[in-house]
Amino acid sequence: MTVAPGWTSSRFVGRMALGTAAGVSLAYILLPMFFVIWLAFFVQEIPSFPPEGYSLKWFRAIPGNDRFVTGFLLSLQVAVVATSIGLALGVPAAVCLVRGRFTGRETVNNLLLLPLIVPGIVLGIALYVFHVETEIATGWPILGSLGGLVAGHVLIAIPWTVRLITASLVGMDRAVEEAAQSLGANRLITFRRVTLPAILPGIVAAALFGFIASFGNLEMSLFLVGPGRTTLPIAILQYLEWKIDPTIAAVSVLQILFVGGAMLLTDRFVKIGRVV
Amino acid sequence: MAATGPTQFQSDEAPTSLLSATTLVGPATVFVAAGLVVPLAILLRYSFNHLDPRRVMVETFSLDNYVKFFADPYYTGVLLTTLRVAALCTVACLVLGLPLAYVLARTQSRFKNMLIMLVVLPLFVGNAVRAAGWMTLFGSKGFLNVTLTQFGVITEPLQIMYTESAVAAGIIAVNLPYMVLTLQSVIEGINRNVEEAAFSLGAGPMTMFRRVLLPLSLPGILAGTILTFILGMNAYATPVLLGGPKFKMMGPLVYGQFQLNNWPFGASVAFILMTATLGLTVTANILVQRRFRR
Numbered sequence: 001m002t003v004a005p006g007w008t009s010s011r012f013v014g015r016m017a018l019g020t021a022a023g024v025s026l027a028y029i030l031l032p033m034f035f036v037i038w039l040a041f042f043v044q045e046i047p048s049f050p051p052e053g054y055s056l057k058w059f060r061a062i063p064g065n066d067r068f069v070t071g072f073l074l075s076l077q078v079a080v081v082a083t084s085i086g087l088a089l090g091v092p093a094a095v096c097l098v099r100g101r102f103t104g105r106e107t108v109n110n111l112l113l114l115p116l117i118v119p120g121i122v123l124g125i126a127l128y129v130f131h132v133e134t135e136i137a138t139g140w141p142i143l144g145s146l147g148g149l150v151a152g153h154v155l156i157a158i159p160w161t162v163r164l165i166t167a168s169l170v171g172m173d174r175a176v177e178e179a180a181q182s183l184g185a186n187r188l189i190t191f192r193r194v195t196l197p198a199i200l201p202g203i204v205a206a207a208l209f210g211f212i213a214s215f216g217n218l219e220m221s222l223f224l225v226g227p228g229r230t231t232l233p234i235a236i237l238q239y240l241e242w243k244i245d246p247t248i249a250a251v252s253v254l255q256i257l258f259v260g261g262a263m264l265l266t267d268r269f270v271k272i273g274r275v276v
Numbered sequence: 277m278a279a280t281g282p283t284q285f286q287s288d289e290a291p292t293s294l295l296s297a298t299t300l301v302g303p304a305t306v307f308v309a310a311g312l313v314v315p316l317a318i319l320l321r322y323s324f325n326h327l328d329p330r331r332v333m334v335e336t337f338s339l340d341n342y343v344k345f346f347a348d349p350y351y352t353g354v355l356l357t358t359l360r361v362a363a364l365c366t367v368a369c370l371v372l373g374l375p376l377a378y379v380l381a382r383t384q385s386r387f388k389n390m391l392i393m394l395v396v397l398p399l400f401v402g403n404a405v406r407a408a409g410w411m412t413l414f415g416s417k418g419f420l421n422v423t424l425t426q427f428g429v430i431t432e433p434l435q436i437m438y439t440e441s442a443v444a445a446g447i448i449a450v451n452l453p454y455m456v457l458t459l460q461s462v463i464e465g466i467n468r469n470v471e472e473a474a475f476s477l478g479a480g481p482m483t484m485f486r487r488v489l490l491p492l493s494l495p496g497i498l499a500g501t502i503l504t505f506i507l508g509m510n511a512y513a514t515p516v517l518l519g520g521p522k523f524k525m526m527g528p529l530v531y532g533q534f535q536l537n538n539w540p541f542g543a544s545v546a547f548i549l550m551t552a553t554l555g556l557t558v559t560a561n562i563l564v565q566r567r568f569r570r
Binding site for chain 1: 297307308309312313314316318319373376378379380392394397400401403404406408409410413415417419422446448449453475480481482509510512513516517527542543553
């Protein structure tokens with residue numbers, strides 16, 4: 001840090017205070033995760049302090065716990081399918097929104113980002129009554145079905161796709177595409193050989209963000225799961241409504257590791273600091 | 277997640293043909309319209325219906341559900357609690373979020389991206405997992421009570437779980453990353469030289485913040501405040517887990533009515549929640565813009 005003009009002791013004090021305040025705030029954000037991780041290694045079942053000792057037994061017990069294993073598998077399955085459909089719908093839409101010119105473009109863009117803004121609870125109950133009406137009208141048993149759950153998750157994957165692809169297209173130099181076209185490439189070839197490789201990191205980031213958003217979704221899913229079908233976040237919530245112990249903490253640690261891993265992977269393609 | 281400003285579209289070419297625009301953007305638009313707008317419309321319609329215990333629901337058109345909500349002090353109490361907690365959490369997030377957002381925006385550190393990831397990670401880990409952390413901290417034999425007892429601050433464990441304070445503490449932690457990310461993206465857009473100019477003209481850090489940074493980052497502050505307020509109003513997992521069965525906010529109330537199969541009343545509660553949230557944010561938006569328009 002170079003000494004800038006106007007560097008005074010009051011600025012130094014201000015800087016120290018600022019750094020401390022920022023540190024406190026970051027610690028506050030991370031505090032609950034720290035305690036979950038700590039609890040997962042307690043030897044005793046009751047979360048009392050100080051711990052009587054440490055153990056890995058709660059982690060070893062997870063594979064035998066059906067609720068969490070099936071919840072994890074369902075969340076994984078739903079997130080993968082929903083993200084794929086979200087990409088298939090979202091990527092062409094984003095390309096058209098950025099590169100095309102048509103009336104109502106701003107409106108369509110806002111509509112596609114809307115599912116991020118509508119609160120999860122309201123979205124969930126709205127989808128539920130929609131499923132009820134659809135089932136009455138068509139006789140198609142969508143209520144509480146896997147298809148209904150996946151469709152809901154597609155709805156939250158689309159805005160992430162549109163947002164991230166839009167960001168990477170806006171950041172891309174138009175001249176490269178124009179060069180390709182002036183060299184005789186048609187629109188399709190230009191897209192496949194020039195645009196697509198350039199926005200590939202954005203597509204990967206969109207896939208991972210959509211996946212993470214779907215995998216961790218709780219509020220909307222509460223209304224869409226059927227009997228005997230529980231996603232991991234719902235299984236965690238239901239367990240915690242009953243009790244808190246190292247078992248659920250260990251499951252939470254695995255969720256933290258899984259999501260953290262997905263984020264680190266995303267970061268290799270697109271710097272997370274630039275897209276959130 | 278962060279402030280969604282208008283996207284910068286570059287378009288200097290001829291209007292896209294209707295056909296190709298429709299094929300590219302159409303499927304996603306239809307999906308979101310059918311999967312979001314139509315359900316919300318049906319939900320609104322349901323809220324005017326009437327619950328018949330024998331037939332689940334009777335189609336009518338009345339405001340009975342809304343009257344029932346506002347005539348019953350229990351329900352208005354839930355709404356007031358929700359408003360109070362959301363407002364408190366929003367203020368706390370603003371105060372806690374500004375310094376961190378500023379440091380993240382201005383740091384030259386090579387760990388900047390890692391720090392941002394630490395802010396984002398909790399968002400995706402989910403509210404239930406973080407509520408579990410607070411439960412470990414707040415329980416009668418939890419870390420906070422044991423530590424306070426050891427230092428002789430208290431002799432009897434405090435009842436922290438299942439109080440409004442516990443819920444507020446949890447919601448602040450949930451919403452803080454949204455506030456930080458929104459503010460950070462706005463502060464990054466403010467030219468650093470204006471700060472240096474203020475300092476070189478003799479302003480202290482507080483004066484610089486009050487006279488330069490604060491007015492310039494106002495759009496971000498507004499966006500972040502609105503976002504955290506909306507999230508606070510609609511919180512679900514945190515009030516359920518940290519507030520317990522007796523503490524009620526609007527989110528759990530909507531889900532509870534739905535579980536009782538009272539769809540019409542649940543729908544109207546959902547709409548009261550959405551209207552209260554949107555109404556207040558729009559009002560705040562207009563007031564702030566009027567106040568600072570030149």
